[in-house]
Amino acid sequence: MSMIDQFLWVIFPYMCMVVFIVGHIYRYRTDQFHWTAKSSEFIEKKRLKAGSLMFHLGIIPVIGGHAAGLAIPQSWMETLGVSDHMYHIGAVYIGGFFGFLTLGGMILLTSRRFTIKNVRQLSSASDMIVNVLLLFIVIMGMYSTLVTNVAQPDFNYRETISVWFRNLFLLRPDASLMLNVPLSFKIHILAGFGIFALWPFTRLVHVWSVPLNYVGRRYILYRKHRKI
Numbered sequence: 001m002s003m004i005d006q007f008l009w010v011i012f013p014y015m016c017m018v019v020f021i022v023g024h025i026y027r028y029r030t031d032q033f034h035w036t037a038k039s040s041e042f043i044e045k046k047r048l049k050a051g052s053l054m055f056h057l058g059i060i061p062v063i064g065g066h067a068a069g070l071a072i073p074q075s076w077m078e079t080l081g082v083s084d085h086m087y088h089i090g091a092v093y094i095g096g097f098f099g100f101l102t103l104g105g106m107i108l109l110t111s112r113r114f115t116i117k118n119v120r121q122l123s124s125a126s127d128m129i130v131n132v133l134l135l136f137i138v139i140m141g142m143y144s145t146l147v148t149n150v151a152q153p154d155f156n157y158r159e160t161i162s163v164w165f166r167n168l169f170l171l172r173p174d175a176s177l178m179l180n181v182p183l184s185f186k187i188h189i190l191a192g193f194g195i196f197a198l199w200p201f202t203r204l205v206h207v208w209s210v211p212l213n214y215v216g217r218r219y220i221l222y223r224k225h226r227k228i
Contacts, residue, residue, distance in 0.1 A: 001176055008190065009175035013168055016197040023200025024208075043119050047112040055105025061098040062141075065091065070165045074158040092145060099142050106135045126202045133195055140188040148184045155182060161189065 069091065077087060110131045113123055149155070164177035178186065199205065 001179065005175045005179065008186075009164065009178045010173040012190070013193050014173075016193040019197045020199055023197075024205070027200050027205065043122065044112060044116050047108050047116075051105045051108030051112060053105070054101050055109060058098045058100075058102030058105060062095065062102055065095045065098075069158065070162050073162070073166075074156075092149070096142070096146060099138070099145065103135075103138045103142055106131075106138050110135045126198070130195070130198065130202045130204060133191060133198070137188060137191045137195060140184055140191060144182070144184040144188050148182045152182055157181070157185060161185060 113131050160177050167174050
């Protein structure tokens, strides 16, 4: 096993996770004023609304599917009565549907940012990079699911990628598990860790700004002023 493999599948993932955690702490302590999505809705609304809706409706189930596939061992799934066939149907058909929904949303949002002059001028370099990288990650994920899995039906990522991923968090990294993984999966994974490293320094931080305090906040009363 080469030093490149050790770097890609051991050092690089840990670097990205450290940057993700430390970067968020640093930005929260020093730059809360810019902790925002910087909406450009006032410039163009139609494509933003459609793209954002498609992306958010798709990405939540996609993330859930990734979490289940990577974090839950195959043996546990079988214990719960989820056979390989059932899992395959869920991953390909249900995952594919939400993947296409996410992809459609990202295409709309990315094209909007690059083709509408005023939106492009309002965007920072990090905005452009994040849009392109997210679109690339979704494309590679869809390619891996719908093309690579068909071309290489004997490959089971739950016996390689999932085990490697869990071992990272158990502090037992094993780069050898990734040696025979198809290239499309490798690119998808590396790009995914890359977006985690960029996350704290981009508009993606708005994901954590959930206004939960609104639920218990007092009502704001508006009264009409009457001249006496």
